[in-house]
Amino acid sequence: MKKTPLLILGSTGSIGRQTLEVVQAHPDRFEVLGLSACGQMDRLREQIQAFHPRVVAIGTSVDAKRLQKEFPQLTVFSGEDALCQLAAWSPPKTETTARVVVVMALAGAIGIEPVFHAMAAGHDIALATKEVLVVAGALIQKQAKLYGVRILPIDSEHSAIAQCLGGHDLSTVKRLILTASGGPFRDWPREKLQSVTVDAALKHPNWSMGKKITIDSATMMNKGLEVIEAHWLFALPASQIEVVIHPQSIVHSMVEFVDGAVIAQLGTPDMKLPIQYALNGQHRWAVPWPTLDFRKKHRLDFEPVDTRRFPCLALAYSALHTGGSMPLVLNAANEVAVSLFLEQKMTFLDIPRLVEKVMNEHTPVPVDSLSIIRELDLWAREEAQRHMVVA
Numbered sequence: 001m002k003k004t005p006l007l008i009l010g011s012t013g014s015i016g017r018q019t020l021e022v023v024q025a026h027p028d029r030f031e032v033l034g035l036s037a038c039g040q041m042d043r044l045r046e047q048i049q050a051f052h053p054r055v056v057a058i059g060t061s062v063d064a065k066r067l068q069k070e071f072p073q074l075t076v077f078s079g080e081d082a083l084c085q086l087a088a089w090s091p092p093k094t095e096t097t098a099r100v101v102v103v104m105a106l107a108g109a110i111g112i113e114p115v116f117h118a119m120a121a122g123h124d125i126a127l128a129t130k131e132v133l134v135v136a137g138a139l140i141q142k143q144a145k146l147y148g149v150r151i152l153p154i155d156s157e158h159s160a161i162a163q164c165l166g167g168h169d170l171s172t173v174k175r176l177i178l179t180a181s182g183g184p185f186r187d188w189p190r191e192k193l194q195s196v197t198v199d200a201a202l203k204h205p206n207w208s209m210g211k212k213i214t215i216d217s218a219t220m221m222n223k224g225l226e227v228i229e230a231h232w233l234f235a236l237p238a239s240q241i242e243v244v245i246h247p248q249s250i251v252h253s254m255v256e257f258v259d260g261a262v263i264a265q266l267g268t269p270d271m272k273l274p275i276q277y278a279l280n281g282q283h284r285w286a287v288p289w290p291t292l293d294f295r296k297k298h299r300l301d302f303e304p305v306d307t308r309r310f311p312c313l314a315l316a317y318s319a320l321h322t323g324g325s326m327p328l329v330l331n332a333a334n335e336v337a338v339s340l341f342l343e344q345k346m347t348f349l350d351i352p353r354l355v356e357k358v359m360n361e362h363t364p365v366p367v368d369s370l371s372i373i374r375e376l377d378l379w380a381r382e383e384a385q386r387h388m389v390v391a
């Protein structure tokens, strides 16, 4: 069997490192072609030594020069186009390899342009960066069809849904049920949410993840973005996508079929399974890490979401209903709001307030080109900064 060649964008982040753990568990099945990092040079250096990639993308030209000196055989990209160059990189035509899979594990909308480059190069996309579909879902699905490439979800909920669907026709689906842990403030009353600190928001009860997604989990914007992501991955309307709180994070999501049967996917809260399931083209491979142990007692609780305490979820549903560029604006405003909260420039409850303000300023248009995306993304970010000043 030919090894699957991988280009990993964001290899020093949480998903990137877990992707490399999956590769390590199956050294005869994967080959790491390329890695990318922004800043974390020591970690990137270790990864280069362990996985021998052929290409690397790094943020600054100073870092690029240092790497090139240390690893003369390596092709090093740096600067503005580095991520797009890496995403589109292919082995020479004389080598017959299996289809390249690009692991998109950058944080936020920065992943969009590289995904377009990767698709144009004929690479499949294993997608962890949900913002890519939130912002450009219609365009991405159109391009994926055009180039005949697959978008394989790494997000655990969407991986679970793909597993639950198991090839069933979408017309037999009544609804998708995304589970949400509810984050660290699941039981907190609204008054108490006003005084949430950055440290408290960065402590997720079940999952260990990057900063942006951890804050998004605490506000439940993460689940809102996942509803939009599910819409684009599975071609179902918002009315058929529901969210339920499930504090244990053991059921990763469910599908209810028209006959009332609900199929769920269960597992430990460990991203390595959804990563592996995406990388291998959705097949079942034995794994060396611990799996669910039913000799221990487990509880599975399910409860409805209180959108009054977590308005970000309602904002995301509203953006999806409105359609066009509204999800793009929701996402850009949220990215700014989260960084302002992390910089302690505003409170936890200001995050949904700021997002809503920017959404109210926006008249949606169709998102049909990369230039529209760039223009509106910039507009929404500036608008968020401006409202913050007067907030």
Ligand code: MG
Binding pocket: 155, 156, 157, 226
């Ligand atoms: Mg998720």
